Amino acid sequence: MTFKHRIAVVLSTICLPWFVQAKDWQVQMLNYGDAGSMVFEPSYIHAQIGDTVTFVPTQSGHNAKSYVVPRDTKAWTSPINESYTLALQHEGVHLYYCPPHLMMGMIGVIQVGKANNLDTIESKYPRLRSKIALSPERADQIVANIQQ
Numbered sequence: 001m002t003f004k005h006r007i008a009v010v011l012s013t014i015c016l017p018w019f020v021q022a023k024d025w026q027v028q029m030l031n032y033g034d035a036g037s038m039v040f041e042p043s044y045i046h047a048q049i050g051d052t053v054t055f056v057p058t059q060s061g062h063n064a065k066s067y068v069v070p071r072d073t074k075a076w077t078s079p080i081n082e083s084y085t086l087a088l089q090h091e092g093v094h095l096y097y098c099p100p101h102l103m104m105g106m107i108g109v110i111q112v113g114k115a116n117n118l119d120t121i122e123s124k125y126p127r128l129r130s131k132i133a134l135s136p137e138r139a140d141q142i143v144a145n146i147q148q
């Protein structure tokens, strides 16, 4: 092993834990955000297995409830006006909404790795969309972020 190799091994050993560290994503629940009124911000996240997502009650009157979850994942609901952390343990897409503001299109998507349950999203999203009275197009754009 050359000196350069040895340096590379030492550097990769030091740096690797930093690169593979799981991330905690913060999702603000807002009465008004960049995309308009009643929004999750960011409304789309592309995370990896092992990451967590924390819903932050920045403004009051909101919560988050799953509508579609990845395979082998339990449905989840965050308490209203409280911080809630969701552990992402399985690959796939979470489609969720704020029950008090679904009518106003307050929905969000968390993609964990690959979208291996896209067929379920495609079959169930129209029913969720039918309950959105205000600007369902904004919700369509959020769902359209999902990467195959």
Ligand SMILES: [Cu+2]
Pocket: 038, 061, 062, 063, 098, 099, 100, 101, 106
């Ligand atoms: Cu809300």
